[in-house]
Amino acid sequence: MNVIVEDIDRTLEYRSDAVMVRLLPSGLLLIFLGLLIHVLSYPAPIGTMIAVALCTAFGICLVSLALWRRIHHGRPLFRLSPDGIDYRIPWLKALHIPWSEIRGIDTIDVEARYWSFWDFRYGFQIIPDRKVVNYPNVTVVLVSKQFYDRRIGVSPLLLPGPGWRANFIPKDGLVQVALHHDLVSVEPRPFREAVEARWMAFRDRPGNTSVPAVAVGQGNAAAASRPAVRRAAPGTAAVAMGANPKAMSRWQVVASSVLLIGIAILLANIAGLWDLPGQNEVREARTKAQTEQKVWADSIKRNREESRRLEAEQKELRRQLDEDMRRMFAR
Known part of the structure; x- marks a missing residue:
């Protein structure tokens, strides 16, 4: 917004709200990249998942800051x-x-x-x-x-x-x-x-x-x-960049819209609404491996419980045997 220079008795205030709002495309880009890495590398090692989480979290922070500044204006x-x-x-x-x-x-x-x-x-x-x-x-x-x-x-x-x-x-x-x-x-x-x-x-x-x-x-x-x-x-005043600045250019608006669409598509993929070529097979293999791992873990848990139960029964039998032997020798 360009304020008329000739109105020199006006008090002009120049704020950084628009600059903060322009962080919105950067935050959306970080979220998009984090989700994209997650989709392309799934199942991913723990290090990659940590990087994905950090990238997405930082992007969410930038988006939140931009939206907060858009509503709550600074000095x-x-x-x-x-x-x-x-x-x-x-x-x-x-x-x-x-x-x-x-x-x-x-x-x-x-x-x-x-x-x-x-x-x-x-x-x-x-x-x-x-x-x-x-x-x-x-x-x-x-x-x-x-x-x-x-x-x-x-x-x-x-x-x-x-x-x-x-x-x-x-x-x-x-x-x-x-x-x-x-x-x-x-x-x-x-x-x-x-x-x-x-x-x-x-x-x-x-x-x-x-x-x-x-x-x-x-x-x-x-x-x-x-x-x-x-x-x-x-006494009149004007705000050069104030309550409703034109914060983002047309290109930034288009970029933000495209990124939002991309984020929605990636979230739909993560939710299983659509798959990349071969991704369904990977997910099925992953699900099968997780099921087998769960069955194996349950089997180990049952064996341990059974082993503890048998050990307790043997301990009880030894105790009863010892008690019978003491009674017999006491006679």
């Missing part, structure tokens, strides 16, 4: 109001950046590096590999190092990792605060325009301590030459 990650930007770092802190503290706005490509023990080509690796992830066209607002240290920075004991460095990037004595549009499922250009229009309108509002603006990139010059923006009624 916004970014909030643009006439007072500034409210920036929430999940599980860590929430901060407020007044428009007057912003020195400039730019669009950059953010690069994050992290260590990983997993590679999709080779699987688990004993020696970790340094990965590089690129995030293109990310809107950043520049704040002073003093403001960053006073309002944003965290204690070294919290050990900010690569995720922190992908959101707060030092540059020439300033700090670039990244507003990742991918996290809130909006296009980069309208997102930057929404931020930039409010900065241009509210950075010199009465009551704010104005700071020198730093021209970064060509976007600021273009924004300065724009005509006066249309002002909405004060």
Whole structure:
């Protein structure tokens, strides 16, 4: 959903609900793969069955999380109001950046590096590999190092990792605060325009301590030459990604539908409603083997019970014999 940039008095909230809902196809894919492995490998060794169970359970967790987030919406990650930007770092802190503290706005490509023990080509690796992830066209607002240290920075004991460095990037004595549009499922250009229009309108509002603006990139010059923006009624609000976002693309909807059909077909196979070529013979052999195993187990159980019964009878006979011998010698 692209909110009209000119309504700058509106408070815009950008949420991650749509990103969470997009986990639905991934969860369905894991469930489908788990059931498919079960059908193709049945009867399977215990190790394969454990892998199938883990794959299916993880898929069910993802589907449950996606559906839960679709109904119960989370708090916004970014909030643009006439007072500034409210920036929430999940599980860590929430901060407020007044428009007057912003020195400039730019669009950059953010690069994050992290260590990983997993590679999709080779699987688990004993020696970790340094990965590089690129995030293109990310809107950043520049704040002073003093403001960053006073309002944003965290204690070294919290050990900010690569995720922190992908959101707060030092540059020439300033700090670039990244507003990742991918996290809130909006296009980069309208997102930057929404931020930039409010900065241009509210950075010199009465009551704010104005700071020198730093021209970064060509976007600021273009924004300065724009005509006066249309002002909405004060106090109105809009949710950029809110209660009913268009979370999934058409391709994802089609993929989810196909996976649901595939899961239903596999469940019907597991229930015995249809069989793969030769699968019926395998099932019959499996059933026969289980029946024979049960008969053998019952036979062993009966033999053990009979053996215990005979042993008890022999013990009782020996006791009676001993008792008769004592009576005879007592006479």
